[in-house]
Amino acid sequence: MTPTSPPRAWNWPWAAARRNSMTSPNGSRKGRIIIVLIILAVALGAGFAARFRQLGQAEEPASVRSVQEREGIPVETVQAARGDLATWMTLAGTVEGVVQYPVVSTNALQVVGIAVQEGDRVEPGDVIVQLADNAPSPMYHSLPRSRAAYDNALTEVRRLRNLLAEGAVSQSDLDAAETLLKVRAADLKNAESATNLTAREAGVVTSILVNVGDTVGGGRPVAWVADTDQVKIGFSAGSGQALALKEGLEAVWTDPEGRRHVGAVTQLDLMANPVTHLLEGEATFANEDGRLVPGLLISFQVRTHQRQGALVVPAAAIVTENGESKVWVTDGAASLRPVQVGLRTVDQVEILDGLRAGERVVLHGQTLLTEGVKTRDVSVGEES
DSSP states (O other), X not given: OOOOOOOOOOOOHHHHHHHHHHHOHHHHHHHHHHHHHHHHHHHHHHHHHHHHHHHHHSOOOOOHHHHHHHHOEEEEEEEOEEEEEEEEEEEEEEEEXXXXXXXXXXXXXXXXXXXXOTTOEEOTTOEEEEEOSSOSSTTSXXXXXXXXXXXXXXXXXXXHHHHHHHTSSOHHHHHHHHHHHHHHHHHHHHXXXXXXXXXXXXXXXXXXXXXXXXXXXXXXXXXXXXXXXXXXXEEEEOHHHHTTOOTTOEEEEEOTTSOEEEEEEEEEOSSOOTTTOOEEEEEEEEOTTOOSOTTOEEEEEEEEEEEEEEEEEEGGXXXXXXXEEEEEEESSBEEEEEOEEEEEOXXXXXXXXXXXXXXXXXXXXXXXXXXXOBEEEOOSSSOO
């Protein structure tokens, strides 16, 4: 029989450590260290296992939806309130004097003098430009010739009056001479107006278009005069704008310093321009400081509609569904309510029906709402 081998001991680490410790002093120390480390590892493993079991049994954190169901959907609201509401239209146009006219020469004559400067104020009859009084052709009015003809006609009338008193001529002879005198006086006046170009109405000389020595053509403006105490701004309006315009509407021009100058729409054409299809009109403004000079292109606003004491909500509160305007109203629970809207501006809307002053409408957060859901007002800066 084959002799049996002795049973083999289990090869546990502490068993090996124990054997080593039995063989040498150093082995005894190392064995004890290994045993301590093993015990620590086992303890740590047990601790981690207990912690994992504890975490597995712990309650999961609350979800966002559960918080909203408990505390309410967060929304920002605003109170529907009464106030004034207005709509404005922006137009642009060119500044002109309310009284504005050209000074025109009727003859082709040379400029011999300019009596004013740009910016000077003139009264009716004041001379602005002087032209040569010698006409280059009999076709033009000549001042010396017209004055001589008038003097001759005046002398003849005086002579005939003396003769009529002595019975030497008839009344018809005197009447004919007096008629000729009137003709000569008119010719002289025309000749004087052709050589001394004057202002026909009071105003300011806004531009002088000639120099001394120039020869002006007949019908050509030599200067412009305008009364700029009041100015008008000519504008053109498209179809959408024209339908909202009417004479008498308030117009406002704001200067670079932010000051508002109030005027009015004073004229609208009865038909649109057949070429541009735009309606042309004028707005008039006072111009005491003279800043609105003729020829300047400016923009201004016209107030087309106004409501006083209207029930108003922000435009962002309006929800449109299938073409119908609605608002979310909340007193702690949300309710979607149809409303009838009136006047609209960029950021405000008039409510004609469906809402009362003092009710709170949702401004932000509408997309999270359903009918009857609990809400939580997170508005800042306004008492809810």
